Amino acid sequence: MKATLRAPVSRAGAVRPVASLKAAVSRVASVAGVSIASLAVALSANAATVKLGADSGALAFEPATLTIKAGETVDFVNNAGFPHNVVFDEDAVPAGVNADAISRDDLLNAPGEKYSVKLDTPGEYGYYCEPHQGAGMVGKIIVQ
DSSP, rough: OOOOOOOEEEEEEOOOHHHHHHHHHHHHHHHHHHHHHHHHHHHHHHEEEEEEETTTSSEEEESSSSEOOOEEEEEEOSSSOEEEEEEEGGGGOOOTTHHHHHHHEEOSSSSSOOEEEEEEOOOEEEEOOOOOGTTTTTEEEEEE
């Protein structure tokens, strides 16, 4: 009588534990990566940046006009060159908004120095850099 050896045949639905563990870890890592990327996009969507002073050295806010959603934050970042500030014009903000409370009268001196303000009330907000307003350094934020 002759014995025949056969290779094991995998059954449908059978799972090899090592492969299953590797696949599970891979799926978790993939989902975590997507979640972290989504969170980063969501966080960046809630803040906008306005440069104080153009890259070219011009006395300007970049962008000069910005549109955001109510409740979002605007980061004003001193780009380079001169000291700047951010003064909201009391006659150019929505009714009931205290322009003094959202303004930064003190100068931002160092490149990269930042002032952040959260705008909750929809409407248009006009602002300027006090030392450079005469040179046309003005901006507008539209809050929807």
